[in-house]
Amino acid sequence: MRFPLLIGFLSLLAVSATCEAQTIFLVRHAERADAGGPAQEDPGLSAIGRARANALAATLRGAGIGSIYVTEFRRTQETAEPLAKKLGITPIVTEAKQTAELASKLKSAKKRVLVVGHSNTLPEILHALGITSPPVIGENEYDDILVFEREPSPHVLQLHTSSCH
Secondary structure, three states, X not given: OOOHHHHHHXXXXXXXXXXXXXXXXXXXXXXXXXXXXXXXXOOOEOHHHHXXXXXXXXXXXXXXEEEEXXXXXXXXXXXXXXXXXXXXXXXXXXOOOXXXXXXXXXXXXXXXXXXXXXXXXXXXXXHHOOOOOOOOOOOOOOXXXXXXXXXXXXXXXXXXXXXXX
């Protein structure tokens, strides 16, 4: 699956990787395997979720990401896995409830970062990074990439990608 406009935008970001502005990509985990069925304790990704994870890897492979943060849940780890493998990066696991601690680490990051989180944690992280009105992520929304930049003042761009359905 290709997203020409999004890939072009991310290519521009990759070209400016030497700029001093901090860039953090934030995505919600892809679709859970238990969607529409009985809830599982720690579900992995569905087939659609795996396709979305692969599309994410194709989209962000040239974005200059140097580190990846995931939560302790399989769905975030499986969402990050294709990109992590392409880039040779071992994702850093942080507890989903520790958003303030993660935001503190992100503030001192020297490289571009990908954070794979949850519909409730991503807005909390953005708020801790200085975004006063972070985007709300709906319960069935999986296809946005949030791009946070600290300079010239903290702001976030919400990129809507094509659905994998």
